[in-house]
Amino acid sequence: MKITHENKDGEMIIYLSGELGHHEALKVMHEMEDMVDFHSSLKLCLDMGDVNFMDSSGIAVAVNGHRMMAQRGGQFRIAHAQAHAMRVFDAAGISKTVKFF
């Protein structure tokens, strides 16, 4: 899993590339927290366009991102989730809480 970030028009975008499982999930959560804290971001976007595998750990990452931004009075969204990742998210009915683009 490769994690990069970009501060774009006031929105912190975290780009994930590779496989997102339990082994990678904590690292992604820490990166989201660190970047949002460091830049005092009120908008966070998780770009999953290059994630080629995801299990339920991705659900935990999404829930944490959503919760973290809600606590800060900010916004959270997920961009470019692939069809398979969406099937995993849908199993948890997460699109009711988290915004997808």
Next chain:
Amino acid sequence: MREVLNEMSIRFKSRSANENFARAAAAAFAAQLDPTVEELADIKTAVSEAVTNCVVHAYPNTVGNIFMTAKIYAGSIFEIKVRDTGEGIADVRKAREPLFTTGGRERSGMGFTIMENFMDKLKVVSKTGKGTTVTMEKKISVRCGGNKK
């Protein structure tokens, strides 16, 4: 008894780095059934959930052995068994409920639900102090032109 056409078995340590290895190995073995991209992703995801459960819950403060056996039965049936000799699950019914977890914040409580949704059959047998065996089965669709043997 159903006819077993092929079988493989591996043992690996309950290190989180092996989650990736386990799902890749299961997918590589299942590939001979010529599954669709979606079917293969389903298998990888279900195996990932089962193995992660072993890493997180079966051996919480130690590193133990995980045994994985895959079988192919006549009729394009893929079966995967993930077994540990760890702590076991006290209440399997509770553990299988969506969103129930005793794991950390990196867990969602959706593991068994995903296994159930993405595979055709899921069986969980567990004994406290003895370990857990998860058996899953999926029928791989036979496509136009016939699947490779």
